[in-house]
Amino acid sequence: MKIPELKSQYVWATIMILCYILPGFVPLGTPFPMSTTTMKIYNMIQALPDDSIVVIGGSGVFAFDLESSAGTIPAIKIMAQKHIKIVNLPLATEAVQLEKYLIDASRIEKKYGGTYEYGVDWIQLPYLAGAPGALVSFLNDIKRTCPTDVYGTPLDQMPLGQRLKDYKDIVLWICPHWDFVTIIQYVTGERKIPSVSFAQSAAYSTYSPYMMTYPDKVFMTNGFLGGAQMEYLVGMKGLGHAVIDGNQVFSAVFLIFVVLGNVTWLANKEKKEDKK
Amino acid sequence: MSATLTYVRINLTRILLIVSAASALATWYFVSPEVDAIFNEINIWNINITTFTLFSGLITISLRYIRGIQQRSSDVWPFQAYALILIVAWVILGQSFGMYSDTYQTAFLSTKITLHIAILGQLIYFYVSGAYRTFRVKTLRTAALALSAVLIIICNAPWIQNTFSGVGEISYWLLNNPLTGGSRAVVITGAIGAIVLGLRTLLGLEKGAMRVTEGE
Numbered sequence: 001m002k003i004p005e006l007k008s009q010y011v012w013a014t015i016m017i018l019c020y021i022l023p024g025f026v027p028l029g030t031p032f033p034m035s036t037t038t039m040k041i042y043n044m045i046q047a048l049p050d051d052s053i054v055v056i057g058g059s060g061v062f063a064f065d066l067e068s069s070a071g072t073i074p075a076i077k078i079m080a081q082k083h084i085k086i087v088n089l090p091l092a093t094e095a096v097q098l099e100k101y102l103i104d105a106s107r108i109e110k111k112y113g114g115t116y117e118y119g120v121d122w123i124q125l126p127y128l129a130g131a132p133g134a135l136v137s138f139l140n141d142i143k144r145t146c147p148t149d150v151y152g153t154p155l156d157q158m159p160l161g162q163r164l165k166d167y168k169d170i171v172l173w174i175c176p177h178w179d180f181v182t183i184i185q186y187v188t189g190e191r192k193i194p195s196v197s198f199a200q201s202a203a204y205s206t207y208s209p210y211m212m213t214y215p216d217k218v219f220m221t222n223g224f225l226g227g228a229q230m231e232y233l234v235g236m237k238g239l240g241h242a243v244i245d246g247n248q249v250f251s252a253v254f255l256i257f258v259v260l261g262n263v264t265w266l267a268n269k270e271k272k273e274d275k276k
Numbered sequence: 277m278s279a280t281l282t283y284v285r286i287n288l289t290r291i292l293l294i295v296s297a298a299s300a301l302a303t304w305y306f307v308s309p310e311v312d313a314i315f316n317e318i319n320i321w322n323i324n325i326t327t328f329t330l331f332s333g334l335i336t337i338s339l340r341y342i343r344g345i346q347q348r349s350s351d352v353w354p355f356q357a358y359a360l361i362l363i364v365a366w367v368i369l370g371q372s373f374g375m376y377s378d379t380y381q382t383a384f385l386s387t388k389i390t391l392h393i394a395i396l397g398q399l400i401y402f403y404v405s406g407a408y409r410t411f412r413v414k415t416l417r418t419a420a421l422a423l424s425a426v427l428i429i430i431c432n433a434p435w436i437q438n439t440f441s442g443v444g445e446i447s448y449w450l451l452n453n454p455l456t457g458g459s460r461a462v463v464i465t466g467a468i469g470a471i472v473l474g475l476r477t478l479l480g481l482e483k484g485a486m487r488v489t490e491g492e
Contacts, residue, residue: 012403015306019400032434063392093330096375097384104381117478124376130319130326137319140312150376151340225434244434249431250297254404258426261408 070227071198
């Protein structure tokens with residue numbers, strides 16, 4: 001029996017229905033495993049001293065970095081519970097918008113019913129061009145490199161800004177952006193500050209060797225799965241949970257199409273040999 | 277360009293490169309506030325120069341697009357006009373409301389980001405459609421390709437990891453060992469290449485980097 005080749009339209013329709021529309025309208029709530037690294041990150045943030053300063057920053061493109069936000073938003077929620085101060089440092093033009101999105105989506109500010117006040121509990125710094133040189137300069141002398149926040153207010157006029165001197169004031173660096181290597185190199189490698197990345201799946205496979213290079217200093221979660229794990233630990237359902245159903249279905253659909261492709265090819269190959 | 281001017285420009289660039297590189301290296305080997313201060317100062321220059329480059333890039337691309345629209349020499353001029361209108365609109369929006377305002381953020385998320393995410397979301401269709409057609413075990417090489425892809429998909433599928441507890445460990449082993457070896461090789465090769473390129477530039481062997489050939 002000759003099996004006809006599937007048209008691309010059929011493949012596209014199957015993916016759209018099974019991976020996008022179905023999980024979107026009917027959340028499957030499929031289970032997912034917990035990873036030890038995600039647990040370590042959760043415990044590490046919980047163990048940070050109250051009132052300490054964490055920097056969220058790096059370089060990347062918003063649409064890619066959205067995958068990182070699934071894990072970063074619950075992390076911000078944990079930090080807000082512990083009154084940990086947050087300083088956002090964008091090292092790419094679109095990073096400013098992503099970092100605003102992270103703060104808005106985590107609902108920690110007073111205007112969203114949270115407890116965080118701008119200038120006291122968190123600060124958004126302006127885009128700093130010229131990374132990684134700019135990052136090194138920031139770590140060595142924060143106010144000299146970045147004298148004002150994103151609105152142009154001098155750091156000295158804000159309670160949190162007054163506390164910022166150099167890298168010694170930072171207890172943890174969270175990178176919600178693609179370029180985690182620069183952070184590992186200059187923040188963790190040179191200055192021994194632990195760093196966390198809620199990495200995109202593609203970035204995870206590229207950067208995971210650094211977790212071996214700097215054990216218990218560099219931590220990474222894996223894509224939306226890592227985000228869903230963080231959300232589970234915090235007790236919320238966000239972007240990670242929303243995407244995990246599609247992710248689960250996709251992995252099954254992918255395997256089915258690979259098998260189907262091989263079956264089609266084998267069947268048609270036999271048919272051709274019979275004709276000969 | 278006169279030979280004298282070329283000579284000055286090349287050597288001035290070389291001196292700047294040597295001073296910058298030396299100041300960065302010095303911070304590694306000397307614990308001194310003065311050395312750190314010099315390096316920081318050069319870094320601040322770097323930030324300012326890069327910011328200026330962004331500004332000059334905006335002007336350069338605008339001039340290029342205006343020329344393209346005026347001459348209508350290629351089919352892309354309508355896109356250049358569209359891009360130019362968007363550039364102006366975003367600059368006005370940013371200047372009027374501020375880059376960190378809710379208005380700018382809403383506009384940014386509703387247009388650029390939504391479109392970008394949609395484009396990224398399309399990749400999955402091409403990926404599966406491509407997998408259906410290319411991961412066919414015709415030869416040993418295609419078998420290796422197909423098996424590698426299937427193995428990674430299986431090991432990273434949450435529903436498989438959840439059902440078979442050992443699969444997650446296999447996945448991490450694959451990432452931490454075979455992949456680490458390959459990644460390290462790439463990183464080390466790149467680093468050695470960067471050192472050699474730096475030395476060649478400082479020694480004047482990489483003439484193109486200092487645009488020395490322009491004067492010839």
